[in-house]
Amino acid sequence: MFLIIVLAVNAQKFMTKNGYIGIYSHTPLEEIKADNNQVVGVIDTSTGEMVFQALIKSFHFERALMEEHFNENYMESDKFPKSTFKGKITNLSSVDFSKPGTYNVKVEGDLTIRDKTNKISTDGTVEVVSGGINASSKFKIVPEDFNINIPGVVRDKIDKNMEVTVTMKYAPLANK
Amino acid sequence: MKRYIKIGLFVVLFFAVAGVVIGLYLFNLKHADLAKAKPDFIITASALQKEFEVNEATASAKYINKIIEVTGSIASVSKADSSNLNVSLKTGSDISSVICNCRAITDPSKLKTGDEITIRGECSGFLMDVLLKECAIVPKRK
DSSP states (O other), rough: OHHHHHHHHHSEEEEEEEEEEEEEEOSSSSEEEEEEEEEEEETTTTOOOEEEEGGGGGGGGHHEEEEHIIIIIISSSTSSSSEEEEEEETTGGGGGTTOOOEEEEEEEEEEEEEEEEEEEEEEEEEEHHHHHHHHEEEEEEEEGTTTTOOHHHHHHHHHHSEEEEEEEEEEEOOOO | OHHHHHHHHHHHHHHHHHHHHHHHHHOOOOOOOTSSOSSEEEOOOOOOHHHHOOOOOHHHHHHSSSEEEEEEEEEEEEEEETEEEEEOOSSSSSSOEEEEEOOOOOOOGOOOOTTTEEEEEEEEEESSSSEEEEEOOOOOOO
16 A cells, blocks of 8 residues: 555656565575565655565465465464565665666665564665666575564574565656 | 384384475475466456455455466566566556466466466465466466
């Protein structure tokens, strides 16, 4: 719903509904790896504001059982179906959206998972291409910061951090 | 007496091996092939999207985690890579569609914008669009 409100505010907006978010954690036993290609992302080039929204259930694991555990035990996706990031490019002046090229950006904002919101700041790149904008970033989060409880026996075996990769290919949003 | 111990050890060993085999089997189990699954709902893309737009909570309770066979015309196809693509189906809304994530399509070049298609997938919910996952294309009934 709030995405629609964001969209209604017109101006220099670019959008995708096929954005990518991957999560990865290494364990001696097994790699924990999932990807989601159904992320909605909007970027406003005039303010540098960025919004992402994803459904937890859209994360795909190779192994069906791992996906089930992720949804039922760790993320409780029936109770907390969505995850949202709402933030801003803080060094907007160093990006020229009218000139094709790759720019390094700093992004700060609020990441909400399981209804728990934490501040995130990360580095990323913005690539201005003809007909769109590509953006990507990689950062680490700690599952416990979002009230994700990992039992002690399992906790010792997996990395304390979860690596998150974000890749967006935005297209201009037609003003109606 | 010794015989009982032998039998006992054999039984314990048998269950241990069976346990490991079953465990590994479950652990490595891939996603079910929805091309062969029986759908819980058969509906058009427009009708499905409308239900979520009118009342997301009710529609979520009804459709999430269920297998839905949805028919509509292809609005766009977005490729993440050759074996992972999103097929978006037109609905009555300009900004909201049904987006089907397909991971096992052998010939994506057959998917053409405007074509009528039937896709079976598991519903993961609603963002701006109704999202389906593990989708398979249902062959046309002749």
